[in-house]
Amino acid sequence: MIIQLKKFGVTLTSRQLGKEALSAFKPSLAGAGEAEIIEVDFDGVNTFSPSWGDEFLTPLVKKYGDRFILKWSDNPSVISTLKLLEEVNKYRLNII
């Protein structure tokens, strides 16, 4: 399953909206198979921030572990945000 973040907007910065986005997407996630890879695609996102990212990505990292993959992005705000989230939450993100 590929989650295209641009479907939630191109300026992803608020904690509240990150939480709402995950909540809205949960029914779609429920349809994923037991071994299915969950992949996040940042293509088309202009701005990404730690608040939005923490609310949306961190619960998914915890739930899906190694099955949760992030597609590499050259967007500076994506790169900086993911680095901070790894430090703050003490986890490693699978970025490919």
Added chain:
Amino acid sequence: MQNKELITINQTSQILGVSIDTLRRWDKSGKLPAIRLKISGHRYYDRNLLAELMPRLDIYKLVLKWASGKTAVEPLTDFYCPNSSIFQARLSRFETELIKSGVLQDKFSLLTSVTGEIGNNAYDHNLGNWPDIPGVFFIYNINNRQVAIADRGQGVLTTLKKVRPDLINDQDALKMAFTEIISGRAPESRGNGLKFVRRIVIDNKYDLLFKSGQAELRINKKSNGLSIVKAKIPINGCLALIKF
């Protein structure tokens, strides 16, 4: 004239944080022309003209006067975000204007992200607890490479005390907010956005001035990392000025 939204000289003085004498001088010099109604002869100001002028003034002074004022006055609607949805919309516009201007090239996303973190913090930490006016004053001038955000909320110390009750002053609270990773997040969902702000500001050689309570934090070439001093003008909420 019929399409102009007129504001009295007193309201204009409050919005701009300048005296009525200054407004009279600006009228004379043409910096901010007043409109005189035939009947009364009193000076009025065109709201749109005011909105055009404000970003060209000293935006730090504007937000500081607003944030430190004893009386709460609503900023001009063009720069006032009473709730997070309006802030989000204005942030998107800021992002679009940054992209169009090309001044930061592909790094526009970092400044938008930092501005978003600072602005959204105000709503996350003051929801239901605004002492007077809710929301933030958000103003920028891309040509002058400056963005300012201020709120009249509870400030960093009050909100951080919920997770660190041992904190006793504003300076320590600012230091913690900008440098320490806070892992115990209950009882409130406090993030680590200001650590992100610090990192981006340092890496990209922006200048940051951040005020809250009696404390003032600076990150710039002269500060050698991060400097926190007692503020000459205290504010209850938070204020940030970024020069990029």
